[in-house]
Amino acid sequence: KNPNEPPVVFSWFPFFGSTVIYGMDPPAFFHANRAKYGDIFTFILLGKKTTVYVGPKGNDFILNGKIKDVNAEEIYSVLTTPVFGKDVVYDCPNSKLMEQKKFMKVALTTQAFQSYVPIIADEVSSYFKKNPLFKSQSGIVNIGPIMAQLTIFTASHSLQGKEVRNKFDESLADLYHDLDMGFSAVNFVLHWAPLPWNNKRDHAQRTIAKIYMDTIKERRAAGQTNSQDMMWHLMNSTYKNGTPVPDHEVAHMMIALLMAGQHSSSSTSSWIMLYLAARPDIMEELYREQVEALGADLPPLTYEDLAKLPLNQAVIKETLRLNAPIHSIMRKVKQPMPVPGTKYVVPANQTLLAAAGVSASDPQYFPEPDLWEPHRWDKESPIAPRIPRSDPEKDETIDYGYGLVSKGSMSPYLPFGAGRHRCIGEHFANAQLQTITAMIVRMFKFRNPDGSNKVIGTDYVSLFSRPLEPANVYWEKRE
Numbered sequence: 001k002n003p004n005e006p007p008v009v010f011s012w013f014p015f016f017g018s019t020v021i022y023g024m025d026p027p028a029f030f031h032a033n034r035a036k037y038g039d040i041f042t043f044i045l046l047g048k049k050t051t052v053y054v055g056p057k058g059n060d061f062i063l064n065g066k067i068k069d070v071n072a073e074e075i076y077s078v079l080t081t082p083v084f085g086k087d088v089v090y091d092c093p094n095s096k097l098m099e100q101k102k103f104m105k106v107a108l109t110t111q112a113f114q115s116y117v118p119i120i121a122d123e124v125s126s127y128f129k130k131n132p133l134f135k136s137q138s139g140i141v142n143i144g145p146i147m148a149q150l151t152i153f154t155a156s157h158s159l160q161g162k163e164v165r166n167k168f169d170e171s172l173a174d175l176y177h178d179l180d181m182g183f184s185a186v187n188f189v190l191h192w193a194p195l196p197w198n199n200k201r202d203h204a205q206r207t208i209a210k211i212y213m214d215t216i217k218e219r220r221a222a223g224q225t226n227s228q229d230m231m232w233h234l235m236n237s238t239y240k241n242g243t244p245v246p247d248h249e250v251a252h253m254m255i256a257l258l259m260a261g262q263h264s265s266s267s268t269s270s271w272i273m274l275y276l277a278a279r280p281d282i283m284e285e286l287y288r289e290q291v292e293a294l295g296a297d298l299p300p301l302t303y304e305d306l307a308k309l310p311l312n313q314a315v316i317k318e319t320l321r322l323n324a325p326i327h328s329i330m331r332k333v334k335q336p337m338p339v340p341g342t343k344y345v346v347p348a349n350q351t352l353l354a355a356a357g358v359s360a361s362d363p364q365y366f367p368e369p370d371l372w373e374p375h376r377w378d379k380e381s382p383i384a385p386r387i388p389r390s391d392p393e394k395d396e397t398i399d400y401g402y403g404l405v406s407k408g409s410m411s412p413y414l415p416f417g418a419g420r421h422r423c424i425g426e427h428f429a430n431a432q433l434q435t436i437t438a439m440i441v442r443m444f445k446f447r448n449p450d451g452s453n454k455v456i457g458t459d460y461v462s463l464f465s466r467p468l469e470p471a472n473v474y475w476e477k478r479e
């Protein structure tokens, strides 16, 4: 028992340690051990000492850690590089990732969102018109696969471009599935294993990358259009050292963005539909909110309309509070890290784990934390979040090379992370999720098949937490 290191979670097993008990339900594992040991404790994850530091201080310690102290790519690259492809994201120096995030962010402008919202809205309406499962007036459907299809159609058409969207109706869907098989938690540990699916993953990665590179050549030959999509921006970007972004890096960044957006948004949109089925009253309120704000004839949705629908926005915010798709953010410790305010020093070569979701369900910040209640985000709500309003000066923002990001160091609500590795897809994700939700509210009424207000449990085994399957919803069309 080393007094200079955080307490270690007891376990009977050498090597495996607490891996399985953590892997089955990470939030339960975090809460149970926080009660026993406090905000900072170490557990053994597949032979690796992993120090968890929860709460706003822990989030700040890990997410705003200095680049000389904490490293993301050494942990994530084994998982992401075989799926995305080489030379991008975690297969390059962090300084290059910062430039790549700047290129991506440049493409995610208000003007781009203004063109994306009608595209997403049309994809949603035509999806339900075409899908034979929704021919009748009402029925029961397993919602996960529906939202996964909706997400890939809406994200590929808006963010990736029309050519890519059309290819999802042909070969790309199966290739994407093979690639996706490689994007799983087990590959975190068995990435080296010649597992059958890893060969399919590698073939899919090369084939999809080639599809993107052929599309890039076609577009170059056709000459500049005014299209807003991500591919054009990446194709016309140049690194600080004067090198234009090579075609293979454009293709690999497009795959990275496809994977990021797909898993995070399909998980979140599935949760949203399950919460609306559990709370039909909220779904009715959302419908009335649109009628009052946009008119009873419900005109085609625009990007500006989304800001007129505060409850619609709160539904996404509240869902991400309870069901953030990334439950564990991990970093490799590069040199000993003294923990401020304690006698602890986290040794080099250990893993640090930030679990931002723990403070998002802490009663100290969110009264009745386990209650999914979008109205808690209303001004005068009795269960309003108690987020220490760190005054604007102190709520420092910092620029790592891709624009100002809030350090978010005192916030108990960080579904998009914070600091150097913070998400650049937040605004796209919100526009996509708000549009999908608003369109579905227009077409359907949901409830649980048994009429209860229950919500299904979480599958933590895959890389992104998502609802257990099957998760059935009773739906009926609004006349």
Ligand code: HEM
Pocket: 072, 097, 101, 104, 257, 260, 261, 262, 264, 265, 268, 320, 324, 325, 326, 329, 330, 414, 415, 416, 417, 418, 420, 421, 422, 423, 424, 425, 426, 428, 429
């Ligand atoms: C609900 C949707 C989403 C959630 C909850 C989410 C969450 C996160 C989180 C927690 C991180 C920080 C990871 C870390 O610190 O290790 C992150 C990073 C990132 N996300 Fe997202 N994300 C979402 C959607 C998206 C979308 C749609 C895109 C792309 C269009 C995207 C692209 C990225 C990128 C490029 C990073 C930077 C990784 C790094 O700098 O290391 N995300 N996201």
Ligand SMILES: N#Cc1ccc(COc2ccc(/C=C/c3ccc(C(F)(F)[C@](O)(Cn4cnnn4)c4ccc(F)cc4F)nc3)cc2)cc1
Pocket: 019, 020, 022, 023, 024, 076, 080, 089, 185, 256, 257, 259, 260, 261, 263, 264, 326, 327, 328, 329, 330, 423, 425, 460, 461, 462, 463, 464
């Ligand atoms: N027994 C057992 C047993 C033990 C343990 C477990 C489970 O243990 C764990 C532990 C950690 C994790 C971490 C999730 C994790 C991290 C990084 C990424 C990512 F890098 F991929 C991402 O951030 C994703 N992203 C960002 N925004 N949207 N998506 C990203 C970044 C940039 C980019 F361009 C594309 C990206 F998509 N993805 C996921 C998941 C499961 C199960 C079973």
